[in-house]
Amino acid sequence: MRDFDEFTVTEAAVARVRQAPDPRVREISEALVRHLHAFVREVEPSFEEWQQGIEFLTRTGQMCDDKRQEFILLSDTLGVSMLVDAINHRGAEGATETTILGPFYVDAAPEAPLGAKISAGMAGEPLLVTGSIASSDGRPLAGAVIDVWHSDDDGYYDVQHLEEVGGLALRARFRAGEGGRFHFWTIKPKAYPIPHDGPVGRMLAAQGRHPWRPAHVHFMIEAPQHRKLVTHVFVAGDAYLDSDAVFGVKESLIRELEPLPAGVAPDGTTVDRPYFHLYYDFALTPEREARGAA
Amino acid sequence: MRDFDEFTVTEAAVARVRQAPDPRVREISEALVRHLHAFVREVEPSFEEWQQGIEFLTRTGQMCDDKRQEFILLSDTLGVSMLVDAINHRGAEGATETTILGPFYVDAAPEAPLGAKISAGMAGEPLLVTGSIASSDGRPLAGAVIDVWHSDDDGYYDVQHLEEVGGLALRARFRAGEGGRFHFWTIKPKAYPIPHDGPVGRMLAAQGRHPWRPAHVHFMIEAPQHRKLVTHVFVAGDAYLDSDAVFGVKESLIRELEPLPAGVAPDGTTVDRPYFHLYYDFALTPEREARGAA
Numbered sequence: 142m143r144d145f146d147e148f149t150v151t152e153a154a155v156a157r158v159r160q161a162p163d164p165r166v167r168e169i170s171e172a173l174v175r176h177l178h179a180f181v182r183e184v185e186p187s188f189e190e191w192q193q194g195i196e197f198l199t200r201t202g203q204m205c206d207d208k209r210q211e212f213i214l215l216s217d218t219l220g221v222s223m224l225v226d227a228i229n230h231r232g233a234e235g236a237t238e239t240t241i242l243g244p245f246y247v248d249a250a251p252e253a254p255l256g257a258k259i260s261a262g263m264a265g266e267p268l269l270v271t272g273s274i275a276s277s278d279g280r281p282l283a284g285a286v287i288d289v290w291h292s293d294d295d296g297y298y299d300v301q302h303l304e305e306v307g308g309l310a311l312r313a314r315f316r317a318g319e320g321g322r323f324h325f326w327t328i329k330p331k332a333y334p335i336p337h338d339g340p341v342g343r344m345l346a347a348q349g350r351h352p353w354r355p356a357h358v359h360f361m362i363e364a365p366q367h368r369k370l371v372t373h374v375f376v377a378g379d380a381y382l383d384s385d386a387v388f389g390v391k392e393s394l395i396r397e398l399e400p401l402p403a404g405v406a407p408d409g410t411t412v413d414r415p416y417f418h419l420y421y422d423f424a425l426t427p428e429r430e431a432r433g434a435a
Numbered sequence: 436m437r438d439f440d441e442f443t444v445t446e447a448a449v450a451r452v453r454q455a456p457d458p459r460v461r462e463i464s465e466a467l468v469r470h471l472h473a474f475v476r477e478v479e480p481s482f483e484e485w486q487q488g489i490e491f492l493t494r495t496g497q498m499c500d501d502k503r504q505e506f507i508l509l510s511d512t513l514g515v516s517m518l519v520d521a522i523n524h525r526g527a528e529g530a531t532e533t534t535i536l537g538p539f540y541v542d543a544a545p546e547a548p549l550g551a552k553i554s555a556g557m558a559g560e561p562l563l564v565t566g567s568i569a570s571s572d573g574r575p576l577a578g579a580v581i582d583v584w585h586s587d588d589d590g591y592y593d594v595q596h597l598e599e600v601g602g603l604a605l606r607a608r609f610r611a612g613e614g615g616r617f618h619f620w621t622i623k624p625k626a627y628p629i630p631h632d633g634p635v636g637r638m639l640a641a642q643g644r645h646p647w648r649p650a651h652v653h654f655m656i657e658a659p660q661h662r663k664l665v666t667h668v669f670v671a672g673d674a675y676l677d678s679d680a681v682f683g684v685k686e687s688l689i690r691e692l693e694p695l696p697a698g699v700a701p702d703g704t705t706v707d708r709p710y711f712h713l714y715y716d717f718a719l720t721p722e723r724e725a726r727g728a729a
Binding site: 142143144145146147149150153154157158160161162163166167168169170172173174176177178179180181182183184185186187190191195198199200201202203205210212213216219220221222223224225226227228229231292343347348349350382383384385388390391392 | 437438439440455457461462463466467471472473474475479481483485492493496504510516518519521522525614638641642644676678682684
């Protein structure tokens with residue numbers, strides 16, 4: 142095969158990747174070639190634009206380290222992460238809606254007992270988070286593992302300035318208690334711009350877009366025989382709920398933070414200043430109902 | 436805007452990038468979102484496959500340094516580079532056909548006088564390269580700048596093992612002489628696998644493809660009022676002419692290497708062993724005919 146023109150080169154590349162022995166690799170590779178070529182054929186990049194594209198992808202990869210995942214930011218800001226999320230959660234009726242993982246999840250979050258304070262002395266308005274984990278059929282899931290993480294009073298995650306914070310903070314792993322219930326103390330999360338000092342930030346600027354996300358708490362919840370739930374709970378009233386830079390907001394995930402006076406809190410502890418209360422009941426999809434569940 | 440499903444998230448992302456003030460950024464961004472989402476919608480990646488995609492792109496970026504451009508290899512092996520090349524060389528009748536730049540071009544190649552030997556003492560079969568540079572209307576282009584680079588007897592480029600080679604070799608920049616003619620001495624290039632110890636090599640293996648390119652000499656030729664010509668001359672008879680890993684071969688770019696006996700060579704020098712001769716007449720497109728020329 143030789144002498145390809147702008148049309149036959151696509152057929153040639155498709156024929157070449159069809160040699161893949163694994164059917165899924167074959168399917169993905171062939172679709173990748175077709176869609177990538179269709180994109181190039183539509184925009185007809187000049188050689189200089191192609192070079193800029195190569196440089197953009199290179200810088201995006203080189204911006205990544207153990208604390209920064211620029212390609213996830215790219216996927217998030219182009220709406221790809223939410224599309225993948227939606228495709229993978231069809232027909233999960235009765236379950237809590239999902240949203241993106243985001244780039245700040247840390248697999249090694251410290252385990253903490255129910256009721257723990259995870260703010261490690263950071264400044265901010267006190268927040269009591271309570272709720273429950275159940276199966277979408279209503280059965281409580283005591284023992285469910287609940288990973289939580291969120292931004293601080295300045296809108297940063299611990300991993301964005303670990304040295305300053307002195308270690309992981311505003312993240313922990315809990316185990317749901319009796320009745321699937323959980324509670325913990327932290328500080329109010331704040332809206333924040335996604336990291337925008339790299340290639341993705343420059344892309345957003347070129348596209349006339351802001352990098353902000355509305356305030357939220359991340360939850361990743363796992364229980365036996367249930368599909369892992371990855372979601373956020375968003376803070377009602379946030380200015381960015383309708384323009385989240387990563388398209389992640391769902392109405393069902395928004396909750397008011399209830400302002401409460403100093404005194405005895407719902408978990409029985411006594412607090413000496415006013416605080417907020419966030420309540421959410423999560424429902425997980427049983428595995429037999431999950432589409433293509435692993 | 437909130438509560439996107441797997442269809443409305445595409446509209447939302449398109450609407451967002453349409454805010455780009457620059458019309459070309461707007462056009463490219465919108466097409467990127469549409470084609471990327473169409474790809475995702477077709478292959479329906481699982482969350483794990485999406486993660487693998489993120490990791491693949493990240494590793495590809497991190498494989499890049501000043502001697503290695505893994506994203507160019509990816510573009511080349513998916514047929515994208517040749518597609519971009521074809522789109523940018525429509526209607527260049529009478530001009531030498533183009534092919535890809537490849538990842539081994541070095542901007543700072545040493546200037547050399549016509550007739551120079553550029554093999555820096557490397558082992559290999561001697562090769563005399565002669566030819567001419569003209570406009571596609573036939574007018575000779577004396578003074579044209581000719582960048583050449585090619586692989587060594589083991590199939591490597593200098594930049595792949597600079598320490599061993601002791602500096603740049605098998606590359607130089609010449610200036611065409613009277614009648615647009617040029618000539619230089621080097622060694623026969625060899626077929627070689629594109630660097631395949633990185634993500635792109637693993638992709639090729641998963642796709643059941645070999646990484647080989649047929650033997651060739653790269654040429655980049657510039658002359659005033661003419662479009663820059665980026666091409667190769669391929670060695671006739673090579674085993675990989677019909678399965679070039681990057682889809683770069685064109686019939687019009689293949690030449691026989693003529694075996695010649697020791698004695699007085701066409702350039703007047705005396706050689707004490709048999710050698711090969713490669714001859715090619717290049718024709719450049721005048722700028723007024725070039726489509727969207729810079």
